[in-house]
Amino acid sequence: MNAGRILILEDDDNARSALAELLRDAGYEISAAATKGAAVFALGAFHPDVILANVGAKAAEGFELALVVSLLPHPPAVAFMSAEPAERFIHASKAAAKATWVEKPIDLPTLLATLDRLAHRG
Secondary structure: OOOEEEEEEOOOHHHHHHHHHHHHHOOEEEEEEOOHHHHHHHHHHHOOOEEEEEOOOOOOHHHHHHHHHHOOOOOOEEEEEEOOOHHHOOOOOHHHHHOEEEEOOOOHHHHHHHHHHHHOOO
16 A cells, blocks of 8 residues: 655754654654755656755754755645744745744654655645
């Protein structure tokens, strides 16, 4: 069963690998990228239902990727994940104000419910 296609943007190698493995085990097809450039490249070949993008003090690439995605004719859903409270980013990005947020440390049942909702929207 395919639960959906998720593109993960996470700069931390261990976190990216662990998250990809957990989501594969849950039935998702996964493409994972460490940089915005790699994620943009993956968009064309992978066609995700959802982009799960890390944001934080050093990870503004998640917001930049969301901006690129917003220009697509049929953009995938975007969810940001961060250990920082979402309120910290709301004024920094229009995408942040409208986004779905996943708090770190990640609660797997909550993440899976969020991804299921976003992957099957519409």
